[in-house]
Amino acid sequence: MMNVPFYSLDYVNRALGDALRESFSDVLDSKWFIRGSRCRAFEEAFADYCGVKACVGVGNGLDALTLMLKASIILGSLNVGDEVIVPANTFVATVLAVRAAGLVPVLVEPNRDTCVLDVSRLAEACSEKTRAILAVHLYGRLADMPAICEFAKSHNLLVFEDAAQAHGAFLDGKRISSNAAAYSFYPTKNLGAMGDGGAVVTDDLELAQVVKSLGNYGSTEKYVNKYEGVNSRLDEVQAAILLAKLSRLDEWNRRRQEIAARYCAEIKNPNVRLTPIPANPWSHVWHVFPVFCERRDELQKFLKERGIETLIHYPIPPHRQEAFAGAIERGEFRHGKLPIAEELARTELSIPMGPAMTDEQVSYVIESLNAYAR
């Protein structure tokens, strides 16, 4: 028996050695904790890394999503009450952001194999009120952005990305292919801070400017408030930590891809369904490695007994959450039946994944999944 944690943050932190401590003490010595040089340095580095003109650090991923949409409303490219297409199997924050911005979520079924938006369902999902698509790169797999952008272009829609699980993923050399993308730096994300953090990245400098001032009480200069904003900023400690970690992101993602390749090649159990490796391996950074099993809870228990920690992403899809029950009843959502999203919620199990895993641990997880007999 071997202990395999779901994800070891400790390893990632230890791998950085003194760099993290130095980041802390630099900030301590600078005596400047909010909106300083580290935040600007990280914003510049991450914009560069993403190949876009601007990055705005904010307090967390949910705020990144919300402020990106609110800024689009302020700039007139969206209006309150417009419909935004989102995948029905996303993390709740995607839908919370759409609602918080005063927009109407249109929940669309994912592709059952890849778990990202099913482009073939976009046409039937659109109404005359639909103004945007918010694609989610769930589990670290880029949604089919070329097809989504082409569809959006022909239907005059904006495209946004919830990239909270896909730091570093790219396709055709591009990490961002939409109007703007929102990132989360929650500690366990592929690029994680030591607290909360988030960012909006975009080529639209006007949008970046509005996001930035919305996150700072809506002020454009001190004590001059142009918008009704919030307080949502990336603090100096988090920015310094992220700057130290960014240089290792590709290497850690590469290790995730290696592990995923072994899982996909060696897990052979008719009761356990996997998602395929995409044709372009860098379009998936495997934030999570999901498997699907009809007797999911039993499989989870079986693995736990063998020392393997697993999680479920996510057991309840947004349209089944109590939080939205009233809004759905009032017609503030639009969706049809969602059997695929519900099946995924009922059968998904995330197995250990991350740069900390040893080859022995990977082998042990594979063996254990192959040993599951139901």
Ligand SMILES: *Cc1c(COP(=O)(O)O)cnc(C)c1O
């Ligand atoms: C983590 C996550 C968020 C929210 O990020 P926070 O920083 O926790 O607010 C949003 N969307 C997705 C898909 C996520 O995985």
